[in-house]
Amino acid sequence: MDKRGFLIDMDGVIYKGSEPIPGAIDFINMLREKNLPFLFLTNNSQRTNRDVCYKLQKMGFDVADGDIFTCGMATAKYLASRKEYGTAYVIGEGGLLTELHNVGYSIVDDHPDFVIIGEGRTIMLESVDKAINMIMNGAKLIATNLDPNCPVGNGSFRAGCGAFVAMLECATGRKAFSVGKPSPVMMRMARKLLDLSTDETIMIGDTMGTDILGAGSMGFTTVLTLSGVTREEDLVQFGYSPDFIIPSIRELLNPEFFDQVLVKQRGYNSYV
Structure with a gap:
C-alpha cells in the first residue's frame, strides 16, 4: 500500500x-x-502555530510547531506568491500579523495592496469604515476564512471572519477571496x-x-x-x-x- x-x-x-x-x-x-x-x-488566524502547539501540549498531545497549519499561515503564503513584499491593512489579531511579517509584508494604514480580514474579538467600526474606503480605492479584499461564526464554549458563539467579510462585500460591492x-x-x-x-x-x-x-x-x-x-x-x-x-x-x-x-x-x- x-x-x-x-x-x-x-x-x-x-x-x-x-x-x-x-x-x-x-x-x-x-x-x-x-x-x-x-x-x-x-x-482560526488569531494565534500562531507556536501558540496553538503550546495549547495542545498542555492537553497532553505530542506535537511540535510544524504539526500545525493555520489559515493565517496559508493566507500569508498565498499573498507572498501573488506579490512579494506587498502591503496590507489588517483587521485581525497577532497570529495573522506575525505570519504576514514572516513573509515580508508591511502593515500600513493607507493605500495598501490588500485589505485582509481575519478573526478578531475587538473589531471596531472605525476600522471597518477605513477598510471600505481602501477597497473602493483599489485594494484587494482577502479573507482568511468565511466561517460565519465561531464556538466559544458552553454552546455560545461569536461572530466569525465571514460575518465581517459579508459586511465589507455588501458595502463595497466587491467579493473577497478566501484562503482558509x-x-x-x-x-x-x-x-x-x-x-x-x-x-x-x-x-x-x-x-x-x-x-x-x-x-x-x-x-x-x-x-x-x-x-x-x-x-x-x-x-x-x-x-x-x-x-x-x-x-x-x-x-x-x-x-x-x-x-x-x-x-x-x-x-x-x-x-x-
Whole structure:
C-alpha cells in the first residue's frame, strides 16, 4: 500500500474547550508509532502555530510547531506568491500579523495592496469604515476564512471572519477571496507540506461546509466525526457526503476500521 497521511481539524475533533476528546491523544500517538504524517488545520488566524502547539501540549498531545497549519499561515503564503513584499491593512489579531511579517509584508494604514480580514474579538467600526474606503480605492479584499461564526464554549458563539467579510462585500460591492478551508488553496498547501498525493491524503473533520466540502472537492478521503458541530440529522441538508462517518476520533483506534479508512474501503462502520 502507498503511504498515507492525515489532515486533522482541531476544535470538535481532537478537543472541546480545554479538554481533549477521549481517544484523541492515543490516536496521535498511534500515527507517530506508524510513521504516518499528519497536520492539524485550523481556520482560526488569531494565534500562531507556536501558540496553538503550546495549547495542545498542555492537553497532553505530542506535537511540535510544524504539526500545525493555520489559515493565517496559508493566507500569508498565498499573498507572498501573488506579490512579494506587498502591503496590507489588517483587521485581525497577532497570529495573522506575525505570519504576514514572516513573509515580508508591511502593515500600513493607507493605500495598501490588500485589505485582509481575519478573526478578531475587538473589531471596531472605525476600522471597518477605513477598510471600505481602501477597497473602493483599489485594494484587494482577502479573507482568511468565511466561517460565519465561531464556538466559544458552553454552546455560545461569536461572530466569525465571514460575518465581517459579508459586511465589507455588501458595502463595497466587491467579493473577497478566501484562503482558509474549504478553499483549495489551503487544502493544496497542506497536502504539499506533507508531501502527499491526492489519493494519499485523508481529512478528519467535524464540519461539513469546511472540512468535508474542501477535502472532498480535492479528492481526499474524508472522515466526518460527530463529536463537533455536525449532527447525524444534519447530513440530509447537504448534496455531498463524507466517505466515513464516526461518532468520534476514538473509532479510528479500532485496527480493522483504521485499515478500512486507509484503503478507502467502505462498509465496516455501522455509520457508513
